[in-house]
Amino acid sequence: MNYRVIKEDDLFLLSDEKGDIVGNHPYELGLYTKDTRFLSTMKLLVNGESPIALHSDGGENYRSSILLTNPHQENEAGLLLWRESIQFERTRFISEGVLYEKVKATSYFPKKAAFRIAMEMDADFLDMFIVRGFQNGKTGSRGETAMGDQEMTFTYNGSDQIERTTVVKWDQPEQELRSGYVGFDWELQHGESKEVTFKIEALHDQEKSKMQDENDALNSLKKSYEEWNGSLPRIETDVKQLEKLVQRGTDDLRVLLTDVGFGSFPVAGLPWFGVPFGRDSLIAALQLLPFNAAVAKGTLLTMAHYQGTKVDAWRDEQPGKIMHEIRYGELANTDQIPFAPYYGSVDSTPLFLMLLVEYVNWTGDVSLVKELRSTIDRAIDWIDEYGDRDGDLFVEYHQEASKGIANQGWKDSGDSVVHRNGDYAVSPIALSEVQGYVYQAKKGIAQIFTQLGETEKANHLDLTAEKLKKKFNEAFWMDDVQFYAIALDENKNQVGTITSNPGHLLQSGILSDDRAKKVAQVLVNEKMFSGFGIRTMAIGEAGYNPMSYHDGSVWPHDNSMILLGMAKSNLPEEMSQVVQGLLDASHHFEYNRLPELFCGYDQSLNTVVPYPVACSPQAWAAGTPLTFVQSLLGIFPAGLNKKIVLSPSLLPSMDELHITGLRLGDGILSVSLIRIEGKTEVNVKENTTGWEISQQLETPAL
Incomplete structure (x- = not known):
């Protein structure tokens, strides 16, 4: 899978394996909700260059973790960064319509390392059918990009009379801020880390912001998954x-x-x-x-x-x-x-x-x-x-x-x-x-x-x-x-x-x-x-x-x-x-x-x-x-x-199957299937449903 995707409720992020939203990708990457792309660019840069991917984990649906490092960088004045001297970790999740992304840098250079990390961003607000090349039609217009204290806002006035807004905030003071770009100049000793958290929200019309503390948002999300699995x-x-x-x-x-x-x-x-x-x-x-x-x-x-x-x-x-x-x-x-x-x-x-x-x-x-x-x-x-x-x-x-x-x-x-x-x-x-x-x-x-x-x-x-x-x-x-x-x-x-x-x-x-x-x-x-x-x-x-x-x-x-x-x-x-x-x-x-x-x-x-x-x-x-x-x-x-009615059978490669906590009516059913001497034995471990069970006690081996 040459993309990474996370979703919660109606918001999903589709990025490449580095975690970036870039063009010229087989999938049209972006941050989407309600069939609209609210971020069309999101690119992490180290001294103006894209970092190198080390590991990209797409196995956890609600949270993604990506490890990166820097390329070797020199200029006419000498060494900027020795290759693979800085580890960058991008962790991200979505909660209540907000994307939270933390970028953490850790230095493994033997002396003090100085570098700039930056995030390039843009929002084209394209309808998904246009993004995918299926349709064209009458569309609205982009507004000016607004910039404030640790904040950037993209706006769009749609032909459907809906104003769409992408709000980006970060929790560290920046050294450079311009339309679609925010840069941070960091210095790290060996083993030292520094991080910045971005909060990105897609809003329709006068919709109220649901941004919250990152840890509170993550804990709330974890709890919902624990309740689901439980x-x-x-x-x-x-x-x-x-x-x-x-x-x-x-x-x-x-x-x-x-x-x-x-x-x-x-x-x-x-x-x-x-x-x-x-x-x-x-x-x-x-x-x-x-x-x-x-x-x-x-x-x-x-x-x-x-x-x-x-x-x-x-x-x-x-x-x-x-x-x-x-x-x-x-x-x-x-x-x-x-x-x-x-x-x-x-x-x-x-x-x-x-x-x-x-x-x-x-x-x-x-x-x-x-x-x-x-x-x-x-x-x-x-x-x-x-x-x-x-x-x-x-x-x-x-x-x-x-x-x-x-x-x-x-x-x-x-x-x-x-x-x-x-x-x-x-x-x-x-x-x-x-x-x-x-x-x-x-x-x-x-x-x-x-x-x-x-x-x-x-x-x-x-x-x-x-x-x-x-x-x-x-x-x-x-x-x-x-x-x-x-x-x-x-x-x-x-x-x-x-x-x-x-x-x-x-x-x-x-x-x-x-x-x-x-x-x-x-x-x-x-x-x-x-x-x-x-x-x-x-x-x-x-x-x-x-x-x-x-x-x-x-x-x-x-x-x-x-x-x-x-x-x-x-x-x-x-x-x-x-x-x-x-x-x-x-x-x-x-x-x-x-x-x-x-x-x-x-x-x-x-x-x-x-x-x-x-x-x-x-x-x-x-x-x-x-x-x-x-x-x-x-x-x-x-x-x-x-x-x-139970009519169980085990696979030829299977000798045991245990199902605990199956919900029927207002109760629970737990059943074990065990193959003994070529026959399947059915054992009802728990039945609080009050429903009558008819079962085939022994099933010939397949």
Whole structure:
């Protein structure tokens, strides 16, 4: 990873490995909030030169530490600094919308060393869509840079009538201050240190400053992480890589949490998707449910707030539809792009209902259903009226927005839905996995309505779901390959390319047992399974490309949705194969962090080939290891009935798995799985839920 990123709430810093914000970098570096770059330059200088990187640690999400040293420096008068004589340490973190950066210099020169350290800074206030080269448009104007006592302020008057301000303060007297530059002249004896702390804040309009003492801010941040980690279940196993992945995943999900007023939810990923995303946020919250159900509640409330209210082709909006994403920058605020919010996602609405059902299953909290009652009704109405465009029971998508997204499933690149002859499918398109989401959502909501005494509505949902199941299996099943089509095109012809999409059907209940088995077997054959995970498209298909974004790559989150289905469908051998492949893949990535995606090459290269611009950390990639635990435990609770079903299985490489402090309802469940003489023994260590447990006492070794 040739960048370093830290985030807290809605502010994130993207720098190079030295900690600088510079130009001509593969990633557009900067300090960002609300889709605006509030710092476009931040460069540390030693006697006017950039220092040399020694070590750059990107493993700790909320705080970054970077070690540097000076180059050899002379001028016509003689020696300025002997090479590697001064150590510079940059430590930084973000708290309550403020970036704190401490620069500490320590001398190892045998005599007194004199030098100047300086920080160059600038703020271009560019909209993120302009920064990334996606759009241009009418923008505002920069104001004068103001300088005061140990302070510098950059201002911008946006075309959206919002004044944006970047305030920079430091805690040591400077020797030179001019626009975009502050310099400090220091003298150090051997072993002596000196430091300066910068506080950088991004403000909108008359927003009040939240700068505070650096130590108080850091202690507050540490406490929030301690509370987060203390609330999570503890995982112990003899496969230590799984422990590392789960810890990394929960750490990454914590840093990706944001609250826009309705509770914490995960943004999609860094660096470019640190905003509410319907599909991504909902799936990440689903993955996190066994570990922290409160995030699912915050995600549902956030999505409900932005639910579509009208027909607006510019935004691909219809009443009841759950959004795709929302942006807060200048272009979105002035309607130059349709992202305030944008609704071009065919699966966000059924995924919203799916998450709500699973939230109830894990918590038993029906009060949230009552709170969101009108939201649920509108979402179901959208599925039946606007999602099903032609009344054939299938939910389809078709782009209306001129600057929107053409393919509106999770594989949203323009080449992702392709016929076996290489032709791209033409919309309206009905995706296979979306029909499964709809079926699962309707069946689950029907159960909740039955519990609430709304039998007429429950029966109607059940009836329409069963009709969908019958028609889906007739229209999407391909006898010649014993698999499901990825989609139906505008003419209701099958898009027959073998892809991972039908794997999502395994958790929905829309498949018969024998067809579920056949789907799983295709997914783990040599054409679909790379050895490191399930590919998005099978080798041999016309669109297959192991380097592509969606047509042959491996996406961890895609695998996680399939894994949950394999576990739910009682397919432990296939599930085990996929979990082990992803565990093997994770060894090849920095900080035990599964990325957004990686290339689909097989294991003959003896390495995983990274995708060049994958997001990392990314929410649903971070959530993937958490689904390993749920899948291995085989736990799918039914909160309405206060029942817990366990169907556990251990990996061939695993003899022990202990889960302590799993939260269900108002209680705790702790379970140990131990392989003894080839069989898995299940030991329920603690159960304060009051829920009934049915368990498979012994599972044959895989």
